[in-house]
Amino acid sequence: MFTLLNVAQPDTLQEAYKILTAKRSNTILGGSSYLRMGSQSIHTGVDLSKLGLQYIQETESFIEIGAMATLRNVEKHPALAKYFNGILPQAVSNIIGVQFRNVATVGASVFSRYGFSDLITALLVLDTEVELFHGGRMSLADFLDTPRTKDILTKVIIPVTGRQAAYYTLRNSASDYPLLAVAVSCYDNQWQIAVGARPTRAKLAVHAAGLLTAAAVAPEDIEQAAQQAAEELPFGDNMRASAEYRRAMCRVLVKRAVTEVAVCK
Known part of the structure; x- marks a missing residue:
């Protein structure tokens, strides 16, 4: 279990990034699913829940998944079931349990680069891009190969194509x-x-x-x-x-x- 000294709920991404980078031990909370499994002391946990990042939006060209969208949102969203043979709902459907998927977020799952991540594996074959507040937009493959830095992943972007996929x-x-x-x-x-x-x-x-x-x-x-x-x-x-x-x-x-x-x- 982690130790949390302070919680901040910023109103803007700029404010969130400023708090995040103010101290080395400050961290983004997200759903805190995996933080609970570790043991660390966090000076300030940055809660992104007021920034409107829990969304999945479909346009003619892209599907955008906000960082605070949960794995359960991915599992149940009709647009994600419609495209790519439903690879994303399929990939997350067996992750631990429904209660866990209701709180685990897409942003934390991708940004943390977990080796066991079903979601990252599926996203990699969809020409997925990520958008970082400080680092900007880049392909997921490039992001996974970049050194870890203090940043905020704001969304995941998937091109809408006729791509066929399997997981x-x-x-x-x-x-x-x-x-x-x-x-x-x-x-x-x-x-x-x-x-x-x-x-x-x-x-x-x-x-x-x-x-x-x-x-x-x-x-x-x-x-x-x-x-x-x-x-x-x-x-x-x-x-x-x-x-x-x-x-x-x-x-x-x-x-x-x-x-x-x-x-x-």
């Missing part, structure tokens, strides 16, 4: 953290493959995706891409699975996901 995950039990997560998508014959919970954070398997041809996806192409994904990404051991098991299951899940998307195409 697969392995868990030791239904509500446990994933021991491996795989997302695959295709749009305009351009494929993307992401593997998460390796157990480090999700990453695109760029070379594996490049093996899938624009004209057609033959069974041997799928097999080769699945093998390449398992070879180009590093895997590690933890209490849920070994690196060897994760690598073997990566081949299986990538093959299944690519096959599913190919049928959708």
